[in-house]
Amino acid sequence: MSINSKSISPKLTIDLQYASPAIESAVSKVVSSSLIKKWVKSATTLNGLITLRFVNAAEGKKLNLAFRQKDYATNVLTFPYELSKNNLVADIIFCLPVLQKEAKEQDKLLKAHLAHLIVHGCLHAQGHDHEVDRDAKKMEALEIQILQKLGFANPYS
Template sequence: MTDFDIDVLVEADAWGDPDDLEAMAERAIEAACSTLKTSFAVPQELSAVFTDDAAIRVLNRDYRQKDKPTNVLSFPQSDNPLDDPSGLLGDIILAYETVRREADQSDRSFQDHVTHLIVHGFLHLLGYDHLNDDEAEEMERLEISILGSLDIDDPYGDHPIDEFPVN
């Protein structure tokens, strides 16, 4: 796997231990790179910011014109991250209250849901999106496969974890 430097910033105490969050992010990103067989020209740096609903609401309003909190936002640094010589991949930002509420409502473990959202955010940094049905299906298929490699069930609840191998 390509070397990654993941800068973890915990802005909301409810998230807990930064070392645990960094390990979770490393595991999710390593699984994504392995499943996707992704390699980069140079070592990569990204930030994972663990914040709250109030802070992410401001970002969502200012950058997406949606004045409400959301679970995860991604800010890629390049349109072509696999060939970008800067090694600056981007930022993944998660909001505690929304993530906690979603995990509780879906009866999924908090850790599994956070891992899913890190994978989701990482795919955005790689240029994947879900603006139309085809893109959404591709991104969902990749998420299911990556999470399956971590023995995490389909977050969408309607596929066996081995239905979508990426090979």
């Protein structure tokens, strides 16, 4: 009798958190939690845990001040806690009012802007950065490629 071994596929756990029922309602009017998770998986090749938290402007400002010494709410903050060849653990914070304002100013659908920033945050969690020009070009190219596979236009054009 032989033992049938199953191949173990990568396991990425995605936890969605909302600062309030109002934020959860606003996000769910734009996109389903299953679609958010699909976007995360499309941008993340590692095992581990990614928590996405959607916050209001007050919490966004508080976190940006505490961790980046910037006294304003920003669209996305990524906190990578563990990153190895096969595994990652990270929190990604999205400030919904900032995302809504940016989407309107940039004449984009909120859904497309959110997809872009989820991909962007996931790439940050995996060690990508855009502080220097060469790295920015590489990260942007990856974002464009992933977003196109998901059916979204180039967010930089």
